[in-house]
Amino acid sequence: MYPRITTVFIGFLVFCATAWADPRPFTFTYDTYPVGKGNFEYEQWVTYRTHTQEDSDLTRIDLRHEIEIGLADNFDLGLYLPNWRYEDTEDHTGPQFDSISAEFIYYPLNPVTDPIGMGLYMEVGVAEDELQFEPKLLLQKDINNWTFAYNLILETEIEGVFDTEHENEVEGVIGHAIGVSYGIAPGWQLGAELTIESEYADWEKYQGTVVYAGPAISYQRGTIPGTQAGWWVTVTPAFQLSDEEDQPDLAVRMIAGIEF
Numbered sequence: 001m002y003p004r005i006t007t008v009f010i011g012f013l014v015f016c017a018t019a020w021a022d023p024r025p026f027t028f029t030y031d032t033y034p035v036g037k038g039n040f041e042y043e044q045w046v047t048y049r050t051h052t053q054e055d056s057d058l059t060r061i062d063l064r065h066e067i068e069i070g071l072a073d074n075f076d077l078g079l080y081l082p083n084w085r086y087e088d089t090e091d092h093t094g095p096q097f098d099s100i101s102a103e104f105i106y107y108p109l110n111p112v113t114d115p116i117g118m119g120l121y122m123e124v125g126v127a128e129d130e131l132q133f134e135p136k137l138l139l140q141k142d143i144n145n146w147t148f149a150y151n152l153i154l155e156t157e158i159e160g161v162f163d164t165e166h167e168n169e170v171e172g173v174i175g176h177a178i179g180v181s182y183g184i185a186p187g188w189q190l191g192a193e194l195t196i197e198s199e200y201a202d203w204e205k206y207q208g209t210v211v212y213a214g215p216a217i218s219y220q221r222g223t224i225p226g227t228q229a230g231w232w233v234t235v236t237p238a239f240q241l242s243d244e245e246d247q248p249d250l251a252v253r254m255i256a257g258i259e260f
Contacts, residue, residue, distance in 0.1 A: 023220040023232035025189045027253040028212070029149045029179035032117030032140040034107045035070035041259040042067055049248035058248060060087040062098070074110070078103040083125070099132065101125030111140040111147075131158045145183035147191070152176060156203070172203040181216060189218040193236050210247045212238035231258045 024031060035041050045064035052058050062085045068078040083098040103123040111117025119138030125131070137152040153175030160168045174197070181191030193216050199207040218234040233256040240249045 023189075023218060024234045024255055024257065025147050025181040025191060025218050026149060026177075026179035026193050026216050027234050027236040027255050028193050028195050028238065029177040030119065030121065030136065030138045030151050031147070031149050031179075032107055032109070032111050032119040032138050034074055034105070034110075035068055035076050035259070037070045037073045039070040039259060040067070041069075041257055043255055043257040046254045048252040049250070051249045052247060053245035053249075055090055058087075058089055060085055060089070060248070074107040076103075076105045076107075078105070080125075097128065099125040099127040099130070101132065105138075111142045116141050129160055131161050132156070147179070147181040147183075147189070149179040149181075150177070153197075170202045172200040174198045174200070179216065181218070187220045189216075191216045191218075193238065195238065208244055209242060210240065210244045211242040212240055212251060214238040231256070233257075 023033075043064075043066040045062070045066065047062040049060045049062070050058055062083070064080050064083045066078050066080050068076055071077050080099075080101045080103070082100045084095060085098055086095045087093065101123055102125075103121065105122075106120045107118065108120070109116060109118040117138075117140035119136075119140075121134075121136035121138055123132070123134040123136075125134070132155070134153065134155045136154075138149070139151075140147065140149045142148075153173065155173040155175065157171045157173075158168050159171070160166050176194075176196045178194045179191060181189045184190050192213065194211070194213045196209060196211050198209040201207055214237045216234065216236040218232065220232040221230065233254065235252070235254045237250065237252045240247060240251075
């Protein structure tokens with residue numbers, strides 16, 4: 001089962017990269033480039049996770065399909081319909097629905113025209129028996145060919161919201177995402193990302209911190225021949241630097257986008 005899932009994942013990456021342009025220099029770190037009023041973008045997210053200390057055979061592929069619309073020059077609306085995953089674990093094998101969600105991003109400052117770029121991000125998700133809230137502060141600075149980005153993340157998951165017989169379970173996450181990228185050639189950017197996430201039960205009891213880091217490479221083609229659409233693809237393989245036994249040792253994320 002493991003080789004077959006891996007083959008499917010690699011094939012899907014190739015398909016997305018060749019088929020599908022507010023380009024993202026990172027995959028785990030949000031930038032502050034708005035889509036722009038009246039513009040429309042489709043993004044395909046694929047995240048491959050494998051191997052934990054508790055389950056060495058873990059294989060999981062998370063997929064998100066995002067439609068992002070520029071409602072104003074500094075305000076974007078994104079819809080994820082749906083978020084789902086395919087996994088091969090000790091408890092479950094096969095596809096599984098995750099959630100649907102919407103994101104709202106307001107950009108009070110632009111990284112090109114202002115001293116620093118800033119974005120105020122809010123994502124709201126609804127799962128089978130769960131509500132998710134994820135506000136973020138997005139910061140970015142462009143210096144010549146360099147791009148520096150930082151995200152502060154506060155995520156809350158409330159489980160059991162539709163279960164009237166049991167008490168809700170709340171999990172909080174304080175996260176940091178840092179990205180550095182350099183334009184090495186026309187259309188190409190090479191950099192690195194670091195993510196740190198600390199979990200809290202009921203926002204009171206500390207559960208642990210997981211740290212990932214890895215290189216990020218992004219390619220932008222410009223426009224698709226015969227159309228006005230531009231496309232790009234970014235990939236980050238992230239390796240766990242902490243020692244959290246229930247977290248994957250490797251997470252590879254690809255985001256491919258096409259803008260109309």
